[in-house]
Amino acid sequence: MLSLFTESGMLLLEVSLLAFLLQGNHAGGLEVLARTFAVSGVIVAADTLLKAIYILGFGVSLFADNHGTANHARWVLWIFHKLLLTAVYGFIFFMHHSKWRERLPARPAFYNYVSAMLLLNTMSLLGCLLAGNGAGFGIWLFNLALICYHSLYLPLLYVIFLADFFQEEDLRLENIYYSEMKDAGFFDDDWD
Structure with a gap:
């Protein structure tokens, strides 16, 4: 069951990413998220149901090969x-x-x-x-x-x-400023 839920979670992430990116700039805000999760949810629910039928209904081991x-x-x-x-x-x-x-x-x-x-x-x-x-x-x-x-x-x-x-450029500049200040001795512990 853990393998089934892990596979379903990974597929949900994968389908959600594709559905979100393929929508482009055609919609905004909550509309995009609602449509993305609706599409992803339907696809993953169908996939999970099919796998559950295989595992629980027919006894087919999908994730582990014991024999x-x-x-x-x-x-x-x-x-x-x-x-x-x-x-x-x-x-x-x-x-x-x-x-x-x-x-x-x-x-x-x-x-x-x-x-x-x-x-x-x-x-x-x-x-x-x-x-x-x-x-x-x-x-x-x-x-x-x-x-x-x-x-x-x-x-x-x-x-x-x-x-x-x-x-981003701001993060790089902060790193550059920090390294320049460190080289100048601003962070030395000898303030006596």
């Missing part, structure tokens, strides 16, 4: 899930190079994010396809992509979207 055997029902769901995510990121990525480019956000950081997530989901989809056919390398590749996703997703969001925000 080391290839469970085809497990891999069918993961292939469908990763194929859908890869298709969404691929559509956005290739839409950037089409005549509908002006409908997408103009921020370069958005395309860096989409490119990184397209690469990760493609790697995960390839792992699912290989594991579904019984290849042990596929399980390894899927698990590597899963570990990368869970451990590097939040740092990726910080680097792509927030790092520039926290390195």
Whole structure:
């Protein structure tokens, strides 16, 4: 159950980010947040319901492989899930190079994010396809992509979207002033 809620939370964050950024400057304030959470909530609720039916209704272990055997029902769901995510990121990525480019956000950081997530989901989809056919390398590749996703997703969001925000010119100037004052001896403890 913990894995199910963790996956749902990560998907909620991912879908919310995409829904928010794809709205652009068309709406303001609470309208944007309400629409973002409505879209995200419906998608994540459907995903969680499908996974809960698989786990509780059919007894398919989606998150842990206890027996080391290839469970085809497990891999069918993961292939469908990763194929859908890869298709969404691929559509956005290739839409950037089409005549509908002006409908997408103009921020370069958005395309860096989409490119990184397209690469990760493609790697995960390839792992699912290989594991579904019984290849042990596929399980390894899927698990590597899963570990990368869970451990590097939040740092990726910080680097792509927030790092520039926290390195504003005022913050850099304060660091420069502090270092100049420190070099001049203003912070020495010898005030005797």
